[in-house]
Amino acid sequence: MKTVLLIxxxxxxxxxxxxxxxxxxxxxxxxxxxxxxxxxxxxxxxxIASAETDNWLPPYYAGLIEIVSSFGLKDEALLNTKLTRAxxxxxxxxxxxxxxxxxxxxxxxxxxxxxAFNGAKYGMTLSGENVAIYQKALAIAPSNPRVLLGKTExxxxxxxxxxxxxxxxCEDVERAIVLFNEExxxxxxxxxxxxxxxxxxxxxxxxxxxxx
Numbered sequence: 314m315k316t317v318l319l320i321x322x323x324x325x326x327x328x329x330x331x332x333x334x335x336x337x338x339x340x341x342x343x344x345x346x347x348x349x350x351x352x353x354x355x356x357x358x359x360x361i362a363s364a365e366t367d368n369w370l371p372p373y374y375a376g377l378i379e380i381v382s383s384f385g386l387k388d389e390a391l392l393n394t395k396l397t398r399a400x401x402x403x404x405x406x407x408x409x410x411x412x413x414x415x416x417x418x419x420x421x422x423x424x425x426x427x428x429a430f431n432g433a434k435y436g437m438t439l440s441g442e443n444v445a446i447y448q449k450a451l452a453i454a455p456s457n458p459r460v461l462l463g464k465t466e467x468x469x470x471x472x473x474x475x476x477x478x479x480x481x482x483c484e485d486v487e488r489a490i491v492l493f494n495e496e497x498x499x500x501x502x503x504x505x506x507x508x509x510x511x512x513x514x515x516x517x518x519x520x521x522x523x524x525x
Contacts, residue, residue: 335365339502342374351382355398362405369410370502376402377419377504383426392430399423414454415504418463421446425467443467458492459507461485466514483518486511 332340338361345354355375362371379399386392400423407416424439424446447464454460465485472479493508 335361335368336501338364339371342371346374346378351378354378359402362402367409369406369413369416372402372405372409373416373419373504374502376400376406376423380419380423380426384429386430389430392426396423396426412453414450414457414460417446417450417453418460421450421463421467440471456492458489458496458511459504461492462489462507462511462514465489469514478522479518480522483515483522486515486518490515 338357342354342357342361345351345357355378358371358375358378362368362375365371376399379395379402383392383395383399386395400420403416403420403423407413410416421443424435424443427435428439444467447460447467450457450460451464465482469479469482472482490508490511493511496505498505
């Protein structure tokens, strides 16, 4: 997440005179997100999506912000409102870019937001759905570091829930880090983030699996 915002901040410092309306709008939306003006950022991404009808990135980011900002909510009605909107945005993005692994794993993150809110209510149905999403995404894009990291983090969470060791999954975290470092970042505004998170999980792996 922080990596996305750092990239956006860097882009925002480029000469405004050289920007297209799309670039200007995207940079402004990322700047609003960085300032934690989530509602304004979502609204701007939504307006960009209305103009860029063949571009999956604006609705994707609108959905992502709604999902990320739903974690920690205590009001289930508000949670449902935000995640319903998030799904609508992701559905829009998915219609534009079918079987896109980045969008697929964001659907899994949406499910995780529900599970984090009330595991007893949502865990049984949505956990199986997440397993299927990650398996499909990994089959489509086995070298995508975000897909591998997302699946691995999900598997680690399941292991912890059932009182099992996370050690078998730590190797996959290291493989994700390698893939992050090898990834060529050539598409403007593409969600390349995740390396920082992978490094955090790797550090936790080392702590939890090191002998006392």
